[in-house]
Amino acid sequence: xxxxxxxxxxxxxxxxxxxxxxxxxxxxxxxxxxxxxxxxxxxxxxxxxxxxxxxxxxxxxxxxxxxxxxxxxxxxxxxxxxxxxxxxxxxxxxxxxxxxxxxxxxxxxxxxxxxxxxxxxxxxxxxxxxxxxxxxxxxxxxxxxxxxxxxxxxxxxxxxxxxxxxxxxxxxxxxxxxxxxxxxxxxxxxxxxxxxxxxxxxxxxxxxxxxxxxxxxxxxxxxxxxxxxxxxxxxxxxxxxxxxxxxxxxxxxxxxxxxxxxxxxxxxxxxxxxxxxxxxxxxxxxxxxxxxxxxxxxxxxxxxxxxxxxxxxxxxxxxxxxxxxxxxxxxxxxxxxxxxxxxxxxxxxxxxxxxxxxxxxxxxxxxxxxxxxxxxxxxxxxxxxxxxxxxxxxxxxxxxxxxxxxxxxxxxxxxxxxxxxxxxxxxxxxxxxxxxxxxxxxxxxx
Amino acid sequence: xxxxxxxxxxxxxxxxxxxxxxxxxxxxxxxxxxxxxxxxxxxxxxxxxxxxxxxxxxxxxxxxxxxxxxxxxxxxxxxxxxxxxxxxxxxxxxxxxxxxxxxxxxxxxxxxxxxxxxxxxxxxxxxxxxxxxxxxxxxxxxxxxxxxxxxxxxxxxxxxxxxxxxxxxxxxxxxxxxxxxxxxxxxxxxxxxxxxxxxxxxxxxxxxxxxxxxxxxxxxxxxxxxxxxxxxxxxxxxxxxxxxxx
Numbered sequence: 001x002x003x004x005x006x007x008x009x010x011x012x013x014x015x016x017x018x019x020x021x022x023x024x025x026x027x028x029x030x031x032x033x034x035x036x037x038x039x040x041x042x043x044x045x046x047x048x049x050x051x052x053x054x055x056x057x058x059x060x061x062x063x064x065x066x067x068x069x070x071x072x073x074x075x076x077x078x079x080x081x082x083x084x085x086x087x088x089x090x091x092x093x094x095x096x097x098x099x100x101x102x103x104x105x106x107x108x109x110x111x112x113x114x115x116x117x118x119x120x121x122x123x124x125x126x127x128x129x130x131x132x133x134x135x136x137x138x139x140x141x142x143x144x145x146x147x148x149x150x151x152x153x154x155x156x157x158x159x160x161x162x163x164x165x166x167x168x169x170x171x172x173x174x175x176x177x178x179x180x181x182x183x184x185x186x187x188x189x190x191x192x193x194x195x196x197x198x199x200x201x202x203x204x205x206x207x208x209x210x211x212x213x214x215x216x217x218x219x220x221x222x223x224x225x226x227x228x229x230x231x232x233x234x235x236x237x238x239x240x241x242x243x244x245x246x247x248x249x250x251x252x253x254x255x256x257x258x259x260x261x262x263x264x265x266x267x268x269x270x271x272x273x274x275x276x277x278x279x280x281x282x283x284x285x286x287x288x289x290x291x292x293x294x295x296x297x298x299x300x301x302x303x304x305x306x307x308x309x310x311x312x313x314x315x316x317x318x319x320x321x322x323x324x325x326x327x328x329x330x331x332x333x334x335x336x337x338x339x340x341x342x343x344x345x346x347x348x349x350x351x352x353x354x355x356x357x358x359x360x361x362x363x364x365x366x367x368x369x370x371x372x373x374x375x376x377x378x379x380x381x382x383x384x385x386x387x388x389x390x391x392x393x394x395x396x397x398x399x400x401x402x403x404x405x406x407x408x409x410x411x412x413x414x415x416x417x418x419x420x421x422x423x424x425x426x427x428x429x430x431x432x433x434x435x436x437x438x439x440x441x442x443x444x445x446x
Numbered sequence: 447x448x449x450x451x452x453x454x455x456x457x458x459x460x461x462x463x464x465x466x467x468x469x470x471x472x473x474x475x476x477x478x479x480x481x482x483x484x485x486x487x488x489x490x491x492x493x494x495x496x497x498x499x500x501x502x503x504x505x506x507x508x509x510x511x512x513x514x515x516x517x518x519x520x521x522x523x524x525x526x527x528x529x530x531x532x533x534x535x536x537x538x539x540x541x542x543x544x545x546x547x548x549x550x551x552x553x554x555x556x557x558x559x560x561x562x563x564x565x566x567x568x569x570x571x572x573x574x575x576x577x578x579x580x581x582x583x584x585x586x587x588x589x590x591x592x593x594x595x596x597x598x599x600x601x602x603x604x605x606x607x608x609x610x611x612x613x614x615x616x617x618x619x620x621x622x623x624x625x626x627x628x629x630x631x632x633x634x635x636x637x638x639x640x641x642x643x644x645x646x647x648x649x650x651x652x653x654x655x656x657x658x659x660x661x662x663x664x665x666x667x668x669x670x671x672x673x674x675x676x677x678x679x680x681x682x683x684x685x686x687x688x689x690x691x692x
Binding site for chain 1: 525
């Protein structure tokens with residue numbers, strides 16, 4: 001009985017409203033992540049079932065017509081793509097497909113002379129998320145063409161051992177990657193790898209910065225509240241505005257120093273990664289001149305200029321300011337050291353959700369409700385800033401920036417209002433506890 | 447004797463609870479006035495309103511000629527406030543804390559140095575002022591904070607439970623400092639305490655507050671005589687009972 005009594009007391013201490021809130025938030029996070037993964041996997045599944053094949057027949061010969069018929073007889077639904085000269089981007093008139101194969105001029109001649117002909121695989125890259133490279137490739141089309149070509153060559157030459165080896169040798173594929181209206185002779189996988197490797201650290205920097213900045217400001221305000229040094233400060237001949245501005249500025253300066261140090265480390269890391277990626281292009285050496293990943297990025301307009309970095313800098317600054325304004329409110333809610341730790345949870349959630357989502361997929365590909373939730377989180381727009389700049393989604397970028405400025409203005413307004421009112425001293429978050437007024441019928445303070 | 451503080455029907459309503467109900471009293475120059483009452487009586491709420499930390503629901507208080515409603519910034523120039531069980535910045539040394547706090551009251555470096563020297567003399571912490579506050583005992587912190595509160599020679603020093611949690615010797619030292627500053631420098635003090643015997647020793651006049659009402663004010667001797675009580679605790683008991691009857 002005594003033990004039950006003890007156990008009951010321990011359970012009551014552990015199972016509190018804070019814990020339940022944490023569980024609810026975790027569930028919400030898993031639900032959101034589930035939706036993200038579902039949309040990605042359903043896209044992959046649809047892609048696997050897809051019998052559509054997109055072909056640009058530049059050779060326009062009897063052989064290529066025969067090839068297309070053969071593909072159709074194999075169950076493929078062939079869609080013709082028209083391209084203006086070598087402007088491969090012009091092939092993507094609508095967004096219904098992500099890649100196509102070009103049968104170049106001389107395809108038939110090469111085949112009739114007994115050689116394996118060259119084909120061109122064109123892929124459109126729309127975002128830098130991990131899963132965007134997994135769907136809509138030209139593997140099926142390439143396999144169908146290879147099959148036809150192999151049979152044709154074997155017919156011409158008879159199936160000797162040497163011929164068979166030759167026939168079964170891999171098809172020479174020249175990859176073309178298109179970003180917006182630009183194309184470059186490189187595989188989309190290499191470009192994606194380059195983007196991922198160079199941009200992997202930046203979201204981590206954003207996340208660490210936000211968490212460190214929030215933690216320091218929440219701790220600063222909560223310590224002052226708990227130690228009652230805030231009361232001493234607020235009763236001194238200084239305005240409340242200057243007390244809070246000094247706190248925010250100090251936190252912002254520390255955040256900027258941290259950002260500077262981390263960006264320096266990031267640039268060193270980025271240089272190291274560039275060398276590694278360029279030396280491993282993954283494209284056959286047989287195919288004449290191949291672009292380096294760096295040159296390809298430049299040609300595709302994926303390299304960011306000074307203006308782009310300035311915009312990213314401005315967005316990072318606004319992000320830090322939003323995070324500081326939210327932290328003031330959260331810090332004001334603290335009434336003991338335990339609740340000070342809990343207060344970081346909302347900020348953590350607001351960072352982790354967009355970080356995970358943007359890492360795995362394109363936010364736009366999410367179902368409507370999760371998409372709106374993710375976009376409503378102001379920090380999402382900081383995570384999507386660089387991909388938006390790279391892929392020319394300027395409208396999204398500016399909408400995100402304007403939204404962040406509005407969020408900052410609103411949160412800052414409430415933070416200042418709170419700091420200038422009695423609430424900075426009297427407000428606290430008592431999960432599941434009745435107000436001390438109601439409980440005692442007396443006062444909060446003496 | 448000119449009044450340094452005039453409190454006029456000051457009230458504070460928190461949600462459904464009236465924490466202070468039309469509290470009125472005044473403090474003269476060089477006077478030590480103590481608000482006494484049990485925990486939850488409304489002492490801190492009244493003090494916080496006078497210190498411009500809380501907005502009164504109604505009423506006003508005038509500190510050195512400045513209204514807490516109309517000129518709170520002027521009020522803050524005339525007062526210093528020492529909260530109950532207040533701490534200080536643990537990472538700072540005692541001397542840095544004094545310089546930091548003095549810097550909030552003046553931009554003139556000579557005046558600032560004057561404030562700090564005065565605080566050094568009053569707190570009597572000597573070389574320990576060069577140590578981090580985190581290493582101080584509770585008594586040392588209280589002495590440092592009291593020195594901080596009086597170093598600028600404010601017109602009114604507001605001290606909430608100035609000796610709470612201190613041992614007898616430290617408490618006695620703080621009481622002596624308060625009495626000395628009032629007697630020799632004419633500094634006015636508003637104290638609050640639930641320790642009525644201590645207040646009997648240190649204050650010139652007291653105000654007995656309970657459930658947000660200031661029930662009676664007067665000199666300790668007068669009150670003891672009026673209520674025929676040997677000490678303030680019994681005065682308090684009789685005042686509360688009398689008010690319950692009425």
